[in-house]
Amino acid sequence: MNTVRSFGFLAKKILLLSLITCWGISGHAQEQRPNILFVISDDQSFPHASAYGSEFVDTPAFDRVAGEGILFMNGFVASPGCSPSRAAILTGRYPWQNEAAGTHASSFSEKYTVLPDLLEEAGYTVGYTGKGWGPGDWEAGGRERNPAGPAFQDEELTPPHDYIRDTDYAGNFRVFLEQRPQESPFYFWLGTSEPHRAYEEGIGRAAGKKLEDVEVPDYLPDTPEVRGDLLDYAVEIEWFDRHLGEALALLKERGELENTMIIVTSDNGMPFPRAKANLYEDGIHVPLAIRWGEHVAGGRVVEDLVSLIDIMPTVLEAAGVEHRGEYVMTGKSLMNILTSSEEGIVDPSRLAVYSGRERHSSSRWNHLGYPQRSLRTHQYLYIRNFAPQRWPAGSPRRIEDGQLTPMHSGYHDIDAAPALEVMTEQADDPYFNRYLHLAVGRRPAEELYNIKKDPACINNLALDPEYEELTQSFRERLRGVLNKTGDPRVAGDGDVWESYPRLRGPMREFPAPEWVLPVKED
Known part of the structure; x- marks a missing residue:
């Protein structure tokens, strides 16, 4: 897009808005409306920032935002995949409330109100750089941008x-600031493509990082290959952090740092087996820090359960902008937490967060997804798998040129990576087979984990008779929320998810699974 031309249009719109009463804005908010800088990495799990104590990642810019604002210990995405998670952030709604935008690489209907549009209508100058909403086809949803x-x-x-993108994210933010009308507050989405795969192998060790500093999750084999892969991932997190630091410097140079609400987070967990594209802890638990000058007492660590669908209502409240009222937000504003001076649990009414996923990639026969929903409390993670007969990471083999590919070649819901290769190439070894099974093996209809004792989500308590009553309570509680929020999976229309087309990415062929083949008679 021609940025000068786009700002010409925006300047006219802002001038018009300045001549009329801004719809939906209180007088107080008009006088002191904050700028908003939303900074989002691509595939980064909690706790992979040095503010959280991670020893193999160095994130001084994130640490600064956290130290001068709030470090959230329990920030969660609404979906463990890029486009449904980002759509949830932009609408303040759960993925199952957003139709095609609630699955991966499909469309995003214009009928769903998004945060930048509301702010722009209220007189904000808006823009983004890097990765916005995606992957998917926003034009197919009737949108113009x-x-x-x-x-x-x-x-x-x-x-x-x-494999690091050549976009100068901070440089584009500078251009945005230079071209923006000075009388207008701004909203800017700075989205890097890092640490999304692929990685240049060995960059972690080349940067001086040490294999022994890596914290290997219990669901991955502890090998030099896996440790090196995690170090390479760390380098790309640090690239993201560098651009965050440059963006902070730009704001300070222009005297706008203190009146800018800065939100830093990620869209889903790290691109490793049993993390991204999974509802386990490392798929949905992400870093989150918010800074807003004197409006937010700094140096606080908050343990409230927060969903990223809470971002939109928070920003709207801070800006004094009302939602249009159609396709309303499900998220809950964080303003009571931000304006408090307390730490730990600030809002005890935040008892749980909810997440879900459908299709992630073309990984199964007929491009079927792997439908899941989850409920996360402070202690437990409950997962409902609606199609346990399907392979969670993809069918083990696909079809190419009419022939079946080798075993373990079809797990396309896991990004290609050394951490996956080390398991598939040594699948016959009992040590590696255990981890491979955790990543790709079929799962029961229900899973329950004590996150305090088992953050890697290994010991499924739903299979333990002693936890039958607790499992039932979480089952009913999750179903109640899904019913209340109109999830087709519990409303008798779950197959609608298979009707949304995949509009980006490869389309693969897989053999028909045994559960769809006709039964042979004797």
């Missing part, structure tokens, strides 16, 4: 490593 706003992508740089 990416739901994240007008694109600012012209500034480029020479990446330090292979």
Whole structure:
């Protein structure tokens, strides 16, 4: 997009809005409306930031936001995949409330109100750089631009490593600030494509990082290959953090740091087996820090359960902007937490967060998804698998040129990675087979984990008779929320999810599973 031309249009719109009473804005908010900088990485799990104590990741910019604002210990995405998670952030609604936008790489209907549009209508200048909403086809939903706003992508740089995007994210933010009308508050989405795969292998060790500093999750084999893969992932997190730091410096130089609400987070968990595209802890638990000058007492650590669908109502309340009222937000504003001076549990009414997923990639026969919903409390994670007969990471084999590919070649819900290869290439070894089974093996209809004792989600308590009553209570509680929020999976229309087309990414062929084949008579 031509950024100068796009700002010409925006300037006219802002001038018109300045001549009339801004709809939906209180007088107080008009006088002191904050700028909003939303900074989002691509595939980063909690606790992979140095503010959380991670020893193999160094994130000084994130640590600064957390130290001068609030470090959230329990931030969760509404979906463990990029596009449904981002759509949930932009609408303040659960993925199962957003139709095709609630699955991966489909469309995003224009009927769903998104945060940048509301702010723009209220006089904000809006824009984004890097990765906004996606992957998917927003034009197929009737939209004229990416739901994240007008694109600012012209500034480029020479990446330090292979597979790092050449977009100068902070440079594009600078262009946005320079072209924005000064009388207008702004909303800007800075979305990096890092630490999404692929990675240049060995960049972690080349940067001086040590294998022994890595914290290997209990669901991955502890090998040099896996440790090295995690170090490479850490380097890309640090690239994201560098651009965050440059964005903070730009705000300070312009005297706008203190009146800017800065929100830093990620769209889903890390691109490793049993993390991204899974409702386990490392798929949905993400970093989150918020800074807003004197409006937010800094240096606090908050343990409230927070969903990223809470971001939209928080920003709207801070800006004094009302929702249109159609396709209303499900999220709950965080303003009572931000304006408090307390730490720990600030709002005891936040008892649980909810997440879900449908299709992630083309990984099964007929492009079927793997439908899941989850409920996370402070102590437990409950997962409902609606199609346990399906393979959670994809069918073990696909079809190419009419022939079945080798075993373990079809797990396309897991990004290609050394951490996956080390397991599939040594699948006959009992040590590696255990981890492979955790990543790709079929799962029961219900799972329950004590996160305090088992953050890796290994010991399924739903299979333990001693936890039958607790499992039933979570089952009923989750179903109640899904019913209240209109989830087709519990309303008798679950197959609608299989009707939404996959509009981005490869389409693969898989053999028909045994549960759809006709029964042979003797």
